[in-house]
Amino acid sequence: MRTDRAFVWAGLLALVSAGSGSLLAAPDGPLPVRPLRYEIWVELDNAQKMLRGREEITWQNTTRDEVGDIWLHLYWNAFKNEQSAFFREARGQTLARSALPREGEWGWIDISRIALADGRDLKPGMAFATPDGPETEGDQTVLRVPLPEPVPPGGRVALKIEFESKIPRRAARTAYYQDRYFIGQWFPKPGVYEEGKGWNCHAYHENSEFFADYADFLVHITVPQGFVVGASGKLVDAVRDEDRRTETLTYGQTAIHDFAWTADPSFLKVERDFVAADEVTEAEYADLARRLGCSVEDLRLPNVRMILLIAPEHKSQIDRHFRALKAALKYYGLWYGPYPYETITMVDPPFRTGSGGMEYPTLFTAGTSLFPTDRAWSPEGVIVHEFGHGYWYGLVGSNEFEEAWLDEGLNTYSTGKVIAEAYGPGVLSLNLKHLPLDVLFRMPLFLDRELNRAGGLAVVELDPIVTASWRFYSRMSYALNVYQRAATMLETLERLLGEDVMIRVLRAFQMGYRYRHPRSEDFVRTAEQVSGRDLGWFFGQFLYDTLEFDYGVSALHSRELPAADLGVFDRDGRKDEVTPERVKKIKQENKDSAKAYRTEVAVRRFGEAKVGPDFPLTLEVAFEDGSVETRTWDGQSRWQTFRFIKPVKARWARIDPESRWLLDSNLTNNSLRAKPSRAGVWRITGLFLFWVQSALHAAGGLV
């Protein structure tokens, strides 16, 4: 039986207008106009490691501009030769020449035909473009195709494209190994047309992910029989061709902006349902509704079909994978809005394809090992994170090329929240050649936010978080800024605004910009509107600038007040000199009365960044009688001294006692003891000493 195209498209379009519930998966609620519609036929040539395909693209001009050309991503040309922006940047950063693809391992994509629906050939006019500057000269990942006549506002253009691609053996996110495949960014794909600006269509950079317009997809994938296939969207048809020994699987999905698939004969395919009624109690709904100020009905989650493709070697981890996915569906759904698609496909990445830990709409790749540690939350962390990209990248279609923090930062922050809620602190895993050594050692427990802070604050002075991905100082700066520093910034914002307000901010941003392409300014505006606070100072310093934030206590002294001050005083019309002997005498006379101490605490702003006008810092000073005095400091000057007169000395002073400022690059100097305590230092020194002794012992064994 052959798939009836007209029938399937009719079902797809009916769903777009009707909501959900039949042939194809469509998100609930009214959808913005989607500028694109794809129908793709692709066949996997397992012997040659090739894809051969054709696609019909309909693009609608949703702007007020007249558009005279169309720009296409040809991402796989990033793996074609050393002149691609991808390889140039990789070699400049991390990639040794020996790690380049070997003979026959390069990947590429060729367009063999491109024409309008009426048959007019567009191929003669097409040319590669380098929109990211002369440094990407020679790159072939962006193709400009002039149109014979401009597309007017509201008009459409339909393209018919035939393409042939060589699957790269080892590349970023997409590859084959033996007869295992992960296929991403594989089809000719228009950029995003921005009104008044033109096509936003960047080259494939080493430090960057992607950006595309929302579309409805219908994809027919032909593979040799025996392959287990997973893909974005929902399987709507499967047809076997016994003569050719192939199988064609048709997947459809509305309102997504990318489509990926995988094929591997060894996959185990397991399907389960996320049943919201089983996962979320009425009490949980009620509590969250109260915190967010909305009705329980606004929060109700839909059921979702969960599909897992997993390597047989990881069969024992099936429950672990589903538990993590359920936690992600639950908490992302409750906090940020319900997951709107019918299916989610979770892929244990095919062996040696380097495709693990990557997000695609309604499909993501996880990644695990043969012996995962019980409490290391791996693969859980990657499952929650990559599923979470379905929200921050999938549903809110931010530009990963230009503002990667909007998906990676928001999602790293969100991942930490979900893992902390569902699992609690995890341990670092320690492996030697796959063998888990953490059985022997007590590994440190940590929450994601602690690790994010340690990494993210190391690159504060290198780049602003909002920087185009390929323009960061280094790959390290890109990764730590957009993931960890951004997550630390959001964690700090949560502590300043309160957890409930922060959930409201993110929910408003998610629901307000679903199926749209918001910018950083939209997030800032949403945060200000929802919280009712001016946050310009916050984002100005921590999102758009490179300022270090560090406040601390720099001095703490308690001195006994003298019984009398020395010197000459005018008393009763005569000069009265107070000498040291007289002070001693006064002290002796008053020896039974209570002593008094003057405590001085100096606080300093060591960094350039300042707290905002509505967010003063708190200073806490503890005294020997157990009392605690609290003061506030606006933190605008470089330093401030606080004085206390008390009958006892101070024990310690601490600024920001609630640790609201996780962005503070030095939490150690936030407090100061009057008397040092070295117990902790000895403890940790003792531990490190043992490991140094061990290293010495091992080195001695060599001679």
Added chain:
Amino acid sequence: MSILRAFQQGLATTRRRSRLILYLWLANLFFGVLVLGPFIYLAGRDFGSSLEGDRLLQGVDFIWLGDVILNQGDALAGLAGWALIPFSLYLVWSIFSSGGILGRIAAEEEKTTLAAFVSDGCQYFFRFFRVPLIAIPVYVIVFGLLYKLLNLPLAAWSRTAGGPWGDFWASTLGVLVFLALFSLVRILFDYARIRLVVDRSRKAFRAVVMTFGFLGGRLVPAWALYLLIAAVSVVVLALFLLVSRLLTGASGAMVLVVWLQVLAAVRQGIRILFLASESHYYKGSQL
């Protein structure tokens, strides 16, 4: 001579020469403190006067570790450079102490005194110093050539592995091959040192060459003896580490520090056990 008998005699000698453990442990501790000295100063300065210092009692966490990385990164890099000095000195000490240990083992009825240990160390230092110099080309040949050759089929297997298990077994076997070769090289030079002491020889190169002859007919039992002691030491180490996992929180902090030092001392005992057992095996095989 049976390897079990050599092992038993080695244990008895280690017990009898237990004072050597004290010397070796103290030296190991001294060099460890030397390496960590700057870190101890920095940690004391920063954490000693901060409330964050209390977090150190709970063990490693990423808040205080983050502060160390963020604020002492440059100092830590300097610390790594500084550490090269005590590490180099420790290598010299190891050569010296091998002479001290083997000298005391060979002096069967004599007492174990610091003076005697130092005297033995001095006596054998220069000939023992030549042993690692001779070992360098052996290491190069064994690990630069032989190991790579033996690893070729494993690497080929790993390259074409159909799944993670193939990769796992290939890499595990690779580790075992490495350890096997390493233990063989260690045996060779252990017996060369023993020969230098027992035979009162001054010629290190000749001792190494002669050791090939010695091991030629006794490689299997000599290797088995080495592996037996290695297995015992792995079990002891694992037990110590498992117990140390139980020592948590502030209350267990100092107990853990002491416990780890006991382990450091036991490790020195195992070093003596290796040399003592091998000495007895060597002498027993010469009879």
